[in-house]
Amino acid sequence: MTLVAGIDSSTQSVKVLVVDAESGAVVRQGRAAHPDGTEVAPSAWWTALGEAMESAGGLDDVAAVSVGGQQHGMVALDASGAVIRDALLWNDTRSAPAASDLTEELGGPQAWVDAVGSVPVASLTATKLRWLADAEPDHAAAVAAVALPHDWLTWQLAGAPGIEALVTDRSDASGTAYFDAVGNAYRRDLLGLALRRDAADVVLPRVLGPAESGLAMATSGAPLGPGCGDNAGAALGLGLTPGETSLSLGTSGVVAVVSTTPVADASGAINGFADATGEYLPLACTLNAAQVFDVFARLLGVDHRALGELALSAEPGAGGLVLLPLFNGERTPNLPDATASLRHMTMANSTRANLARAAFEGVLGHMAYALDAVRSFGVAVERVSLVGGAAKSAAIRQLAPSILGVEVVVPPDGEYVALGAAKQAAWVASGAAEVPVWPLAGVETLAGDDTPFIRQRFAEALAEAEGV
Template sequence: MSHTLVAGIDTSTQSTKVRITDALTGEQVRFGQAKHPDGTSVNPEYWWEAFQAAAEQAGGLDDVAALAVGGQQHGMVILDRQGNVIRDAMLWNDISSAPEAADLIEQFGAAPAEPGEPAEQTARGKERWVKAVGSSPVASFTLTKIAWVAAHEPDNAKKIAAICLPHDWLSWRIAGYGPVAEGEDAHLEALFTDRSDASGTIYYDAAQNEYRRDLIALALAPAYDEHVTPGADCAHVDTDSAPQATAHAEAIVLPTVLGPRDAAAVKASHAIAGKDIEGGCILGPGGGDNAMASLGLGMAVGDVSVSLGTSGVAAAIAENPVYDLTGAISGFADCTGHYLPLACTINGSRILDAGRAALGVDYDELAELAFQAEPGAGGITLVPYFDGERTPNRPDATASLTGMTLKNTTKANLARAFVEGLLCSQRDCLELIRALGASIERVLLIGGGAKSVAIRTLAPAILGMDVTRPATDEYVAIGAARQAAWVLSGQAEPPAWQLTIDGVDTAEPTPAVYEAYAAARG
């Protein structure tokens, strides 16, 4: 495989990236990128056009022996019998379905409490969802979006012949399939996915490797209830609609869930890639972006990545399923056969932007000020829930500064409080994951926020352990390429590509800082 090329595709919210990679070493050979339209709902055809443009920019795919697609999770793509997209895909960041998420929780909690279950209905509903599929409904997840379509666009809901995710749909197109004329076979059964992306739908149980069509029927029921006005509260749907919704859910085509190194079927005589390769290009199962990034980082059991972007994401590799009965941790699967418990904060590196704006400084000046203050910021604590928060689940919260006196209210202490507040919010995520039994032996710090010298310097003290900083790179695309090389090789384990480490930061732990933060946030 020394001269064999594979391609990793990253179809994210913002763009499609194509990374042509040496299958033996993991080194980048060529690269292309094309943007997607802005918005929280997008016509998937834009992803197809962006893929083609990015592939061309990357020098084409004729010499590529295998490829795989990593993609933004949770997006809802619904197709009719001819393979046409019924409506624009609702993306993970479309929060229209928040009321439907709450309704689904209430429906699950409606039955009387069993021994050991919470007495309060909402808590009981969340616990039952976690036990069923590993996660409790929030507006991000695919099933809540299906419920939104059923409640607001019942005619569209009734047309659904297949449901898939962004990476599933793009992979299906790359495999040679797509919309067909009336009466022709669109081969919806050729749709495929993997455990990691399927686990983000909340109608797939990764532990049992099975779809829960009964949950899809629950979401579809409002479309068949004549007593429900489109857009109305659908917490209590007429039971007469259940048989129709159940029959529809049973008939819907759901993507085949491939194993971590299974090859997908490619349409005969079709060649979007591998035209110069004997036998053509092999197509891997692909995966969700967080799981693909963990594969790109070479993460193993005991590793946790902390990604600081617009949001903050802490993801761990766990050998066994992880169930957080409060619903704070999402129990996803990874791309290797393990599990990926994940906590997400709405507020990420923008916390530093808020500090910069308040103090009128740039990033370096913010760091210089923070370093002038002692750990604990002279007693000032920032709870950084500027836009509400998901972990912990406080959607209506706002940020707060506490402990301020005339003596300690200095620019240095305020700067330090903003940096410590961001890191403490991520420590919350780590502690939740640790409390569920997942081992945390190494922390990998990635994302734009990792570029901050203040974050890099203070992270090990706040998180309580050394922090490893991989080089800035396209880890979703690298993970997809690594999967493609794995499928191509036929080996039991993925290729051992070298991870470039920019540094390992260490510092004396400052547990009192996190203790003060925990007390302030309550």
């Protein structure tokens, strides 16, 4: 049996899957936690990856390895390849003013979507580099290379062979705001704009083809795949084809659709990213998803299962409560300074069950808003494939079809980003022209009575928060 490995270095943890390259069956797996916070030393990812690989039984026997990871994080390296400062993650909002400045300096949102498919928001790498240039000019001056989390880990697995050897893929490069996924080229002028200097000499990872290998494992010599952004990894793991949509509830809430054509959304709600096969992956991403359940479970003194049971014991509509779950500020819509609020509390409706229900309706109502943003580009979304940590929740599975108003396809419990990375590794190992097809056994399709009033109330509350 030929084995391959897929890695998902996500916001909260790293997952490693060792998989049969023929069937996609998971043979061994491991995981390890990442530190909390939106500013993290990349060495912590490397340590966690070492632990996860060890708990997966090591990778010495695999034919190829590929790394998927959280998108956008700024890993700034000096000429020796040393990390200059802790990475700013995708959910760090300190670069929101830099995002506004950059947007204006290029001539507004339309100029950015024409150039790179996305309007700058604090999540995107270019805005973090501008923040660095303004807040830490000495660090900015030392930048000799910029990598993303998955690029940096791929390079570490290869033994960190000098910054010129860095590689990436089109899906993650498309989230930097200095890569044009339509022209398949870096926009060094935009990198320079972000860094406030001529960036001709800054090393950017070479963008590999979907099944191309640029580096090999330092330990075993097995080829390393190009890797991918985590949302592109999930699409690959799910085997989504053009027109099909995923809904991920991890730290981020993401609606992503595989598309053969790019989307240019000057409103900024949709990012015009690329997928991991050569197509596009327009997506809407929020900063507040699974952690909202963590907060409410803690507040109510219960575990996730009991939180779900409490929510299901309440009536649809949570007795009138509406949660705007903008705990971490928000990216979609772009409200980086927003905070969460619970509206319409009365003595009568302030019950534990209604509070739990409001958490689920708030997160799923927000995802319905994201679905509408995708639909506004002519994508007919009637079905979503549900992945991410909160997809394990029985209450999410039960409530999602009614609140979203679509069918919800639930694949077997698994780590779909890591599976997508493993599929990419299998593609690299096989040298085949087409990506492997790994059928998913035991997919459930869930439907429910539509409850449009929940979406409506949520959309009204969000519009109020936006001041529209």
